[in-house]
Amino acid sequence: MTTEPALALEHCRPLRGSEHLLDLARASALLGCLPGWRIAEAGVLQKDFTFASYAATLLFVNTVAGLAEREDHHPDLEVGYGRVKVSYSTHDVGGLSRNDFICAAKIEALAAI
Incomplete structure (x- = not known):
């Protein structure tokens, strides 16, 4: 069985x-x-994240954006004060791919820091 840390070590x-x-x-x-x-x-992989401040929210968004650029796999982000909804789907396959789960695991690893 694949684990979150193992997924986070993979690349898209x-x-x-x-x-x-x-x-x-x-x-x-x-x-x-x-x-x-x-x-x-x-059929979209999603998670809502909450933050104590707008600055923390933007730091998270910018970190996710950097990860997305590095992996060349970009989520949809809905941003508000103290909240971000991250949504993944792979348009080129018509739904969910392993890449979506790899990036979600990488975000989980970042959020744990």
Whole structure:
């Protein structure tokens, strides 16, 4: 079984095509490695983060943006005062891929620091 730390050590790779689309069983198994994350109705991996200040919120957003650039896999971010919703989906495969879970695990590792 894959664990969150193991996922966080992987790197995203370019994926195109539905053969990289995770089925519900595999996505659910990977979801078990990510506390607080959920698969939303639209088949999007999401988590809400809260922060004590706007500055802390922006620091998190900028850190996630740097991670996204490094991995070349970018989430949708909804930002407000003291809150950020992170949403992952791989458009090139038409839903969830392993890359989504890798990046979520990397964010979890950052949030634990």
